[in-house]
Amino acid sequence: MTPALRRTAAALLAAVLAALVTAAPAHAADYRYWSFWKGTGGTWAYQQQGPALYVPPDGSVDGWRFALSPDGGRDAARPTGTPDFASACGGTPARPGRKRVAVVLDPGTSADAPPGAGTPPAARTVCAAVPAAATSAEVLAAVAPPLRYDGAGMLCAIDGYPRAGCGEPVAAAPASGGGGDGGPALGPVLGGALVAVLAGGAYLQYRRRR
Known part of the structure; x- marks a missing residue:
């Protein structure tokens, strides 16, 4: 095969692969779980530390949102509303050795609710008055029992919601339409492209030998 023909074959195959990648349906998974947030500067920021490790200071706001969200934290659904410590804990006086955390x-x-869970409870904000060394998990346990964890320590339910399940993946629908099997098969398409290129090369070589 001549250099020019090899370049043509490579370009054709690259175009076929690009078309297949574009046409292939994107399968993703979302998860139902309680995501953990902290109020900072009047907005919500995803909490990088787990609730059993993070120790919120006096005057902070912890946020929890149950939702069907993509994995990865920052793309999860945020709690509704603006974090506001004063409206939740303004009437709770500071005390030595203790702290106030709006939740x-x-x-x-x-x-977002799991199948059969019914209508979720209404969102609410409470003020936790707890020992100064309390973690966010202990803050949450003080204001929203019962909590439910799985065997790996993942928080599954707050205030008993939801009653069952824990972080289940929920397959998302394909991002683009396609045939019954989800798109063209890679082998037949590439095989056809190779046959076309090789046949063209054989024909050109035959013409040059004549």
Whole structure:
């Protein structure tokens, strides 16, 4: 095969591969779980530390949101509303050796609820008055029992919601339409492209030998 023909074959195969990648349906998975947030500067920021490790200071806001969200934290659904310590804990005086933490509990919408769970409870904000060394997990246990954890320590339920399940993946629909098997098969398409290129090369070589 001549250099020019090899370059043509490579370009053709690259175009076929690009078309297949574009046409292939994107399968993703979302998860139902309680995501953990902290109020900072009037907005919500995803909490990088787990609730059993993070020790919130006096005057902070912890946020919890149950939702059907993509994995990865920062793309999860945020608690509704603006974090506001004063409105939750303004009437709770500071005391030595203790701290006040506003806790926003947002169970999400009916679309986020697991099958059979019914309508989620209403979102609410409470003020936790706890020992100064309390972690966010202990803060949460003080204001929203019962909590439910799985065997790996993942928080599954707050205030008893939801009653069952824990971080289940929920397959998302394909991002683009396609045939009954989800798109073209890679082998037949590439095979056809190779046959076309090789046949063209053989024909050109035959013409040059004549």
